[in-house]
Amino acid sequence: MSIADNVALIRERMHKAAQRAGRKPDEITLMAVTKTVSPDSIREAYDAGIRVFGENRVQEFAGKASELRDLPDAEWHMIGHLQSNKAKMAVDLFGCVESVDSVKLAQKLNDAAQQLGKKIAALIEVNVAGEEAKSGVALDSPELEALLNAAPNLPALRFSGLMAIPPFSDNPETSRPHFRQLRKLFDKIAGLSYANVDMRILSMGMSHDFEIAIEEGATCIRVGTAIFGERKPLRGTV
Numbered sequence: 001m002s003i004a005d006n007v008a009l010i011r012e013r014m015h016k017a018a019q020r021a022g023r024k025p026d027e028i029t030l031m032a033v034t035k036t037v038s039p040d041s042i043r044e045a046y047d048a049g050i051r052v053f054g055e056n057r058v059q060e061f062a063g064k065a066s067e068l069r070d071l072p073d074a075e076w077h078m079i080g081h082l083q084s085n086k087a088k089m090a091v092d093l094f095g096c097v098e099s100v101d102s103v104k105l106a107q108k109l110n111d112a113a114q115q116l117g118k119k120i121a122a123l124i125e126v127n128v129a130g131e132e133a134k135s136g137v138a139l140d141s142p143e144l145e146a147l148l149n150a151a152p153n154l155p156a157l158r159f160s161g162l163m164a165i166p167p168f169s170d171n172p173e174t175s176r177p178h179f180r181q182l183r184k185l186f187d188k189i190a191g192l193s194y195a196n197v198d199m200r201i202l203s204m205g206m207s208h209d210f211e212i213a214i215e216e217g218a219t220c221i222r223v224g225t226a227i228f229g230e231r232k233p234l235r236g237t238v
């Protein structure tokens, strides 16, 4: 199976999941997650129609970005944990950071964006299952509240939605209650009309559980393995 075949198959499955949920397939974006993936393979996904790409490490993408400059309408999203000392590099490379989980990081991103004369999108990462080892703010936490209240003072960021990575399980149904909770939070925040917060993107669902995420309201699914195959660990970065 080529990358184009995989993309076509995923789009078909997305379509069916959307239909089951009474949703329009074109309101759901397929993001290709390209950590450990070569620029040539990224280009293949682009040729198959993908326009949104997700990377986990600033440094890794910095090494690949120069080979991909000729794809002007591609959108690059940072989806991995971001240390605030890499904020400036991240703002330079990405149009959206999906892993904003503290006011401190948001401030660093805002300052960097202002310095570079850019405006970028920011999603708040939510640790939906309260996992110790995962980043993200807890559901309905003071940290989440603080971020939402800080948004109007961070004019170089557009707070555009939420992102989450539920615990992995062989049974994708395990993700459903977490997706449902994130969706509820998304709707609640949208209903409270915070300044500079526009809940448009609900980023949830990966290779093993994206159909369930779509049934539960995802507007963006992040798919790596099902497009590019199993990842080989990059030497020195694991």
Ligand SMILES: *Cc1c(COP(=O)(O)O)cnc(C)c1O
Binding pocket: 033, 035, 056, 079, 080, 165, 206, 207, 208, 222, 223, 224, 225, 226
């Ligand atoms: C790696 C990764 C994905 C994609 O995972 P697959 O199982 O390969 O589809 C999605 N989101 C994040 C944050 C990731 O790190």
